[in-house]
Structures are given as C-alpha cells and as structure tokens.
Amino acid sequence: MAAITPPALSAIPTPASGNGCRRQPADQHILSLLDDHSALGAPELKQVHARILRLGLFDNTYTASRLLTAWAIPPSRNLHHALQVFDQMSHPNLYSWNILIRAHAACQPELSLRIFSGMLADSPHSPDRFTFPFILKSAAELVMFREGSALHGLVIKSPFHSDIFILNSLVHFYAACGYLDLARLVFDHIPQRDVVSWNSMIAALARADLCDDALDLFEAMNQHGVLPNDITMIGILSVCGKKGDLELGRSMHSYIKLNRIPECLILDNAILHMYAKCGSSSDARLLFDTMKEKDSISWATMVFAYAKSREFDAARTMFDEMPSPDIAAWNALISGYEQNGRPREALAAFRELQNTNTEPDQITLVAALSACSQLSAIESGESIHFYLKTTSFDMNRHLATALIDMYSKCGDLEKAIRVFRSVENRDVFVWSAMIAGLGMYGRGKEALNLFQEMLEAKVKPNHVTFTNILCACSHAGLIEEGRLYFSEMQSLYKIAPAIEHYGCMVDILGRAGRLEESLRLINSMPVPPPSSVWGALLGACAVHGDVELGELAGEKLLRLEPRNDGAYVLLSNLYARAGRWEDVGLLRKRMKDQGLKKEAGCSSMEVGGVVHEFLAGDASxxxxxxxxxxxxxxxxxxxxxxxxxxxxxxxxxxxxxxxxxxxxxxxxxxxxxxxxxxxxxxxxxxxxxxxxxxxxxxxxxxxxxxxxxxxxxxxxxxxxxxxxxxxxxxxxxxx
Incomplete structure (x- = not known):
C-alpha cells in the first residue's frame, strides 16, 4: 500500500470569507485528518490540535474525542497530551473514557485502573463491552486478583455478562493470577466459544506447565470443530518443547502443513524453538535453511539449538556468522552454555559481551548469575550485583530470585537474606528461593518460619515451594514436620505430590535411618517409582550400611537406568564398607565392560575472579x-x-x-x-x-x-x- 501523505495544514479551509464563496466547514476537514490520524506525525498533530483550539471546535465532544484518540493511540501516542486533552473536556463521553483506559492498559496499567475508578465515581457512564476487556487486561498485568474479581462481579451485574470478548478477557485474567481453576470455570461457561476462547485457555495451561491438560484441550477444540490458527499452534508448540517430546513436535509441524495454517515468521520461530527445546538441532537447521524470512530471533534460536544438543562449536560458529548479533543472540549463547553444563564458558561469553556496545538485559544477567551459582563464583556474582546497583535496572522479582540463589549457593546466606528483604513485591519464586537457601544451610526451622510468613503475605505456594520445604526438613532432620507438609500438600493446598516430593520424603526418612518406612512410601506411590526415588533410597542405604535393602534399590535403579554410574558407585561403596571386596570387583568390572567411569571428585574455589579446580591427587x-x-x-x-x-x-x-x-x-x-x-x-x-x-x-x-x-x-x-x-x-x- 502506498504511503498516505497528510495534506498541508495551510490548506485547511477556514469558515466562508466575505466574497460569498461557499466553503466546506472547517470542522469537516479537521475531522477527516483526525480520522486518518495514523498518517500524522507528532508535529502535524500538534498543529491540528492548535487549529482546533483556535477555531473553537474543542467544545464539540465528538471533535475532542477524535483528538484524544489521535494522542492516545500510536503512532503519535503521547499519554501526557492525551490526559491533558481529557482533563479539558467538559463532558467526556463513554468513548473517551474507553480510549483513555485502553491507551494506559498497554503501558501504564496502574493508571488505567485509576482512570476506571474515576469513571465509576465521577461520570454518568457505565462500563460497556469495550471497557471491561481493557480494564481486565490491566488487572491481569498487575496480577491484582481482588480487583479483577470485583470487576467480574460488575460484569455479572451488567448487560454484558455473556459477551464473549469479556469472558475471554476473564479467562486470561484468572490464568495470569494463577487461578487456573477459575479460568477453566469461566471458559466452561462461555456459551459460544470462539478460537480466542480456546487459545486463551490453552495458552494458560501451557504457561502453567500443565502440558497434558493443554494437549487434551487442543484435542477437544478439534472435536468441537473449531479450526486452530497460528496462535493456537504457538501455544501447542510450546507444550511440545516443554515436554521435550520430539515426535509430538514433529507431528504438530506436520499438522500445521496439512491444515494449511498460514506461515508467518512468528510461527516459524515457534517451530524452530520447539525443535531447539526438544534437542534436535538437525530438525531446527532443516527448517532454518528453508525459512523465507529470518530475524535475529531465528538466528538466536539456532544458537540455542546447537548448545542444547551440546554442539558447542557449532553454536559458537552460528553466533559468529550472524550479520550483527543483538542481545537476543548473546542471551542464546550465554544461556545455552549455562543451561547445558558449561557455566565457565557462559561467564566468559558474558565478559566478552561487556566489551561490546551491546547492553545486557534481564535475561543476560539472570543467566550470568546462574553460571556464578553453579561455579560458586561469588566475586563474579558480586560484580554483577554491583552492575545492577549502578545502572538503571529495576530490581524485579526475576533478578531478585537469581541474586538470592547466587548468594545462597556461593556461601553468603546473609547477603541473600538482605536481597530478599529489600524486595517489595515478592512473588512465589522469590519466597521459594529464600526458603531453599535457608534449607541448604541446615536452618530448617527458619525455612519453615519463612514459609509461614509467606502464607501470611497471601502468597500461594507452588510445587517448587514444597520441594524446597521438604529439602529443608531433610537437611535439618525435621521428620515430623516433613510428614506434615507432605500430607498437607494435597489436602490443604491442592497440590498433588509429584515425583520430586516423594523423592524428598524418601530422603527425609532415609537420612533418619527409617529405611523400611521409606520403602513402604515408595510402594504406595500412585505411579511407578522413577530412578530418582530409588536413588534416594540407595543413597540412604549407603549411609546406614543396609546392604540387603541397598541391593534391592540398586537393582531397581539399574533396571531403569542401566548406565547410571552413580548407582554403581553407591553400591560399590556399600559393599566396600561391608568388606565385600569380591562384589566390589564385580561391579567395577561391569562398569568397565559398559565403558562407565566413576565421576572424579573435584573441589573448586574462586580467588581473584579466577576459579581454581582440584581433583583427587591432582598435581597439575x-x-x-x-x-x-x-x-x-x-x-x-x-x-x-x-x-x-x-x-x-x-x-x-x-x-x-x-x-x-x-x-x-x-x-x-x-x-x-x-x-x-x-x-x-x-x-x-x-x-x-x-x-x-x-x-x-x-x-x-x-x-x-x-x-x-x-x-x-x-x-x-x-x-x-x-x-x-x-x-x-x-x-x-x-x-
């Protein structure tokens, strides 16, 4: 489409002159410009604004509302000017209130809510089907459950209680606040669901890592005859990536082609990201090479795909081949190293970034802090913390969680506590990180007290919180407390114990020498016990010298993971302490025959920003x-x-x-x-x-x-x- 050039403002006619010629009324020309305000830049819009004031047209509510729209909506958005226009309107209509609420919902949701409150208190207008979706968006952005629930009450009392746009917004709101049960309740009561309804619920389940539920809903969507679109498939592809299910991901890629869902860059990048998360750099590269359009996200995803597949040289080569690496590419490289067992390389890449003109962002800093955590590199972590303090970075919940984790794992719990106490709006991950830190240091009672403080702050615990609580109980020998919280997960907090929670309970009982009770718990699991649970029992048997039960746990573990070198080592240690050297020899022969090696003991420490490593008997x-x-x-x-x-x-x-x-x-x-x-x-x-x-x-x-x-x-x-x-x-x- 050809670009639209706005007419010169000097050509706007003024009211009829004295020569008697009839001229089109000036307000019609002004309105024609405002109706096509997307063609106006800010300087031109200022001139239109000035002309409206000079001609006395601002008193016309319709004209004033069109001017408000031009200032409130891109490309000439200026919310300061928009508010000034609105404040000067003597009787703003409902359209004007809605425009102002909509404009602020996108970038200043707190102000959007205040404007809405002003509308309820100071205007004769009631919210309509255009008001509710945007104000619910603001409440969702701010995770304001109480206020959003009150809005839901207003919806129910309004004539728009069955409006699909509003109901879709409510699904999104409850999901954003973490109340998936309420989101699903609203979804189930939508009279005629459209594709947006299904997409909202599928995306909510995907974000909450309820992958199987999201896939079941996708199947139900197909059964209801609702055709998925690219947004649907982006949500489903994220599920495939989270599950790491390559075959499912390939089938969804085929589904997109068979159903002729229009290709676009965002969808192609989602497919690419799915292959990366599933660890198939070959599938990702095949798609990358055939993509009609690529952006920096496409390149960055390929860098991450290679790192995920542990093809680190290929990842670095891909990064170096990028036309101009942006921060997304650096993040892919640094995160790729950090998440795949190369924290030293991650920190090296981060230092390399600091010598460029590219500024790190939140994702960069979180990845770098995580690398410091893995290396116990506290000096490097402190330098990142100093960088945060001396720049304009907002100490948000993601960075606070990463800092708490870094200081905790690097051995400075007091600094971790200071960071925790400095965060004003703590979410469940900030609380959980601090509980984990206290637990790692054996300060189990303090961890449990902090959990109670978290509940008093009305923060809803999640499965990570309970993993950390149970670990804290294990390290401090708090057996009865561990039992209590494990039993309350489902009954009180509606969180079904997962594999990791059973593993923690086996560890709690096992450390205390209650090995038979551990075995009874394993046998009561609702799913077949995985290797991690048998590993916890085997470790406890190795500590307490129970050869018979240790052999059972080892047999179960090796049946599930025949190449688990740790299982062989624990069994070997158990036999060695019992003096059964012949069995030790047999196990070591089995390891040798399979090409397995015992993980070498390694200790490291950071001095002067350099990490020094020592192996047993090391002379290097x-x-x-x-x-x-x-x-x-x-x-x-x-x-x-x-x-x-x-x-x-x-x-x-x-x-x-x-x-x-x-x-x-x-x-x-x-x-x-x-x-x-x-x-x-x-x-x-x-x-x-x-x-x-x-x-x-x-x-x-x-x-x-x-x-x-x-x-x-x-x-x-x-x-x-x-x-x-x-x-x-x-x-x-x-x-």
Missing part, C-alpha cells in the same frame, strides 16, 4: 608444590591436635595402613583447603565447592582445621552447605 596446579607442602604441614599439625584418619572411608581393598592414610590425604577437599590457607587472607572465609558428597574423614578434618587454624571454612557439596567454625559444623554432623 601451578602452585602444586606449595599446596602439597602446606598439606603435609597441615596434616602434621592436625595429628598433634588429635586428628585420627577415618580409614574406613578408603573404598579400595588396601591393606597397608600408610597407603590408606595417603589415599585419604589426597582427597580434593584437602587440596582445596591447603590452597585456601596459602592464597586467602588470614582472616578470610575459605569457600569451596565439591561436586560429590563430602566424606566423613574430610568432614572431620575440616572441623579440626577451623579450630586449629582459626579459620571459617564453607564447603558446598552436592547436597548442602557445611559451615565449619571453631571445630563445629553447621550440619551438626547430620548430612
């Missing part, structure tokens, strides 16, 4: 000679203080006592502690991350080091934190 570090010298001095000093090596922790058939002691001394935690004593300030905290569970000997040694050297040591192992100070550990020797 630049300061290796000094580290081993310090280690020898440290062990001699500890022996003088009463240290006795726990040689039962040597899980190899070694008869020589000296060799057993040497094997214990080479554990990665001890090397990291020795390095920490060399490189950190004499009064500073030594922070160490361990990829496996800390053994009893290293735990006892760390307690003694904290006393003899008067140093605080914080070790984060695979499951929790151990804070050693003055010869004691925060876990109370319960881990």
């Amino acid at each position: 570090h630049l300061l290796s000679e000094k580290i081993y010298k310090k280690l020898g001095e440290m062990m001699a000093r500890l022996k003088n203080a009463g240290y006795e090596p726990k040689k039962t922790q040597v899980l190899q058939n070694v008869e020589d006592e000296h060799s057993k002691e040497r094997a214990l001394n080479l554990h990665s935690e001890k090397l990291a502690i020795a390095f920490g004593l060399i490189r950190t300030d004499g009064a500073g905290l030594i922070r160490i991350q361990k990829n496996l569970r800390i053994c009893e000997d290293c735990h006892a040694m760390a307690k003694l080091v904290s006393d003899v050297y008067e140093r605080e040591i914080l070790i984060r192992d695979r499951y929790r934190f151990h804070h050693f100070e003055g010869g004691r550990c925060s876990c109370g020797d319960y881990w």
Whole structure:
C-alpha cells in the first residue's frame, strides 16, 4: 500500500470569507485528518490540535474525542497530551473514557485502573463491552486478583455478562493470577466459544506447565470443530518443547502443513524453538535453511539449538556468522552454555559481551548469575550485583530470585537474606528461593518460619515451594514436620505430590535411618517409582550400611537406568564398607565392560575472579608444590591436635595402613583447603565447592582445621552447605 501523505495544514479551509464563496466547514476537514490520524506525525498533530483550539471546535465532544484518540493511540501516542486533552473536556463521553483506559492498559496499567475508578465515581457512564476487556487486561498485568474479581462481579451485574470478548478477557485474567481453576470455570461457561476462547485457555495451561491438560484441550477444540490458527499452534508448540517430546513436535509441524495454517515468521520461530527445546538441532537447521524470512530471533534460536544438543562449536560458529548479533543472540549463547553444563564458558561469553556496545538485559544477567551459582563464583556474582546497583535496572522479582540463589549457593546466606528483604513485591519464586537457601544451610526451622510468613503475605505456594520445604526438613532432620507438609500438600493446598516430593520424603526418612518406612512410601506411590526415588533410597542405604535393602534399590535403579554410574558407585561403596571386596570387583568390572567411569571428585574455589579446580591427587596446579607442602604441614599439625584418619572411608581393598592414610590425604577437599590457607587472607572465609558428597574423614578434618587454624571454612557439596567454625559444623554432623 502506498504511503498516505497528510495534506498541508495551510490548506485547511477556514469558515466562508466575505466574497460569498461557499466553503466546506472547517470542522469537516479537521475531522477527516483526525480520522486518518495514523498518517500524522507528532508535529502535524500538534498543529491540528492548535487549529482546533483556535477555531473553537474543542467544545464539540465528538471533535475532542477524535483528538484524544489521535494522542492516545500510536503512532503519535503521547499519554501526557492525551490526559491533558481529557482533563479539558467538559463532558467526556463513554468513548473517551474507553480510549483513555485502553491507551494506559498497554503501558501504564496502574493508571488505567485509576482512570476506571474515576469513571465509576465521577461520570454518568457505565462500563460497556469495550471497557471491561481493557480494564481486565490491566488487572491481569498487575496480577491484582481482588480487583479483577470485583470487576467480574460488575460484569455479572451488567448487560454484558455473556459477551464473549469479556469472558475471554476473564479467562486470561484468572490464568495470569494463577487461578487456573477459575479460568477453566469461566471458559466452561462461555456459551459460544470462539478460537480466542480456546487459545486463551490453552495458552494458560501451557504457561502453567500443565502440558497434558493443554494437549487434551487442543484435542477437544478439534472435536468441537473449531479450526486452530497460528496462535493456537504457538501455544501447542510450546507444550511440545516443554515436554521435550520430539515426535509430538514433529507431528504438530506436520499438522500445521496439512491444515494449511498460514506461515508467518512468528510461527516459524515457534517451530524452530520447539525443535531447539526438544534437542534436535538437525530438525531446527532443516527448517532454518528453508525459512523465507529470518530475524535475529531465528538466528538466536539456532544458537540455542546447537548448545542444547551440546554442539558447542557449532553454536559458537552460528553466533559468529550472524550479520550483527543483538542481545537476543548473546542471551542464546550465554544461556545455552549455562543451561547445558558449561557455566565457565557462559561467564566468559558474558565478559566478552561487556566489551561490546551491546547492553545486557534481564535475561543476560539472570543467566550470568546462574553460571556464578553453579561455579560458586561469588566475586563474579558480586560484580554483577554491583552492575545492577549502578545502572538503571529495576530490581524485579526475576533478578531478585537469581541474586538470592547466587548468594545462597556461593556461601553468603546473609547477603541473600538482605536481597530478599529489600524486595517489595515478592512473588512465589522469590519466597521459594529464600526458603531453599535457608534449607541448604541446615536452618530448617527458619525455612519453615519463612514459609509461614509467606502464607501470611497471601502468597500461594507452588510445587517448587514444597520441594524446597521438604529439602529443608531433610537437611535439618525435621521428620515430623516433613510428614506434615507432605500430607498437607494435597489436602490443604491442592497440590498433588509429584515425583520430586516423594523423592524428598524418601530422603527425609532415609537420612533418619527409617529405611523400611521409606520403602513402604515408595510402594504406595500412585505411579511407578522413577530412578530418582530409588536413588534416594540407595543413597540412604549407603549411609546406614543396609546392604540387603541397598541391593534391592540398586537393582531397581539399574533396571531403569542401566548406565547410571552413580548407582554403581553407591553400591560399590556399600559393599566396600561391608568388606565385600569380591562384589566390589564385580561391579567395577561391569562398569568397565559398559565403558562407565566413576565421576572424579573435584573441589573448586574462586580467588581473584579466577576459579581454581582440584581433583583427587591432582598435581597439575601451578602452585602444586606449595599446596602439597602446606598439606603435609597441615596434616602434621592436625595429628598433634588429635586428628585420627577415618580409614574406613578408603573404598579400595588396601591393606597397608600408610597407603590408606595417603589415599585419604589426597582427597580434593584437602587440596582445596591447603590452597585456601596459602592464597586467602588470614582472616578470610575459605569457600569451596565439591561436586560429590563430602566424606566423613574430610568432614572431620575440616572441623579440626577451623579450630586449629582459626579459620571459617564453607564447603558446598552436592547436597548442602557445611559451615565449619571453631571445630563445629553447621550440619551438626547430620548430612
């Protein structure tokens, strides 16, 4: 379509001149310009506004409302001018109120609600079928359940209680507030659902990760003869991606083609994203190469697709081939590394970004903070926090959650608490992150108290909250409290226990030595117990030395996951502690035959922004000679203080006592502690991350080091934190 050029404002005729020639009334020409206001830029619109005032046309409500529309709606939107126009109208009509509410709903929903309240209080007009959808959109944007429910009450009392546009808006509102049951109730009572009705409910279920429910509704939509459109398929494709179901995703791609749903860039990108989430870089590349149109999101999605498939070189090559990488592409690269086991590369890419002219956004910073969490890189995390403080970033709930998680996992719980307390509007994820942090440190009672504070703040818990609550109970040995919350999930909070919650309960009981009770709980599960649950039981059996039950758990686990190296290691440790060396040998032979290797114990610590890693018996570090010298001095000093090596922790058939002691001394935690004593300030905290569970000997040694050297040591192992100070550990020797 050719561009429309607005007529010159000087050509607008004025009222008839004295020569008697008849001229078209000026207001008609003004209105014709306002009716086509999309062709007016802001300078031209200002001139029209001035002409209306000079000609005295503003007193005409219709003219004033058209001027209001021009200022309120793009492309010349200026809400300040729109409000000024509205305030100068002596008797604004309902159309004017609706335009103002609509304009602010898009970008200032709080003001939109205030304008609506003013309309109810100060005008003779009642809301109509155009008012309700936009004011409900504002309430949804602000997640204002109480206010939206009151609006629903007004709808019911109005003549528009069956209007499909309003009912669709109510579905969206309740879903946005997390009340899917109410959204579904409204949806089920829509007399004649249109495609928007179905799309709203499907999208709501997809966003809530209720993937199977969304797919069932999609099937029902087809059965009702409602033809899906591109919006429908975008929602369904997101479900396929969340499920990671490649075959389902391929079938939906075929469905789009068979039903001739019009192709567009947004839909193609949704298909591309689905293939990326399902881990099929080949399908994604096939589509990418045939797309008629590509944008930066298309390229970024391909970067992520390669990273998701762990084809990191291809991901980097794709990124480097982009015409001009924008922040979406950087986010795909950084998140791709961070989410797929390459946190070190994620931080390196983030630092590379900082040397460009591209500004990081919220997604970038959350991914970088998550990488810091994985590496226990607190110095890098603190620098990101400083960046947030010194720039214009709003400390929103996503960033607050990431910061709380980073500080908690990097060993500074007090800073995590300070961030938490500084957040004004805490959502369920902010609360849940803080509960998780307290739980990791064994401060279970405080975690439960915070949960009660969360309920008093009227924040509805979700399944993540209960996972964190049960983990906190497990780390603190709060058995009865764990039982109580597990039983209340369904009865009180309407959250059905999922696999992870059963796993937590098995862990709670197992840590306490209640292994038979753990087995009874597993046998009562409504679904076949998955590998994670049998793994929790096997781990508990390894701690408490129950060989018979451990063999049962190991057999079940290996039947589900024949190549689970962790299962072999736990069983091997169980046999070793029982002195069954022949069985240890058989297990190791089975591992070797399958090409499986035990995960090497690795401890790391950050010093001066650099993460140093140590493997058991490692001699590759630049300061290796000094580290081993310090280690020898440290062990001699500890022996003088009463240290006795726990040689039962040597899980190899070694008869020589000296060799057993040497094997214990080479554990990665001890090397990291020795390095920490060399490189950190004499009064500073030594922070160490361990990829496996800390053994009893290293735990006892760390307690003694904290006393003899008067140093605080914080070790984060695979499951929790151990804070050693003055010869004691925060876990109370319960881990």
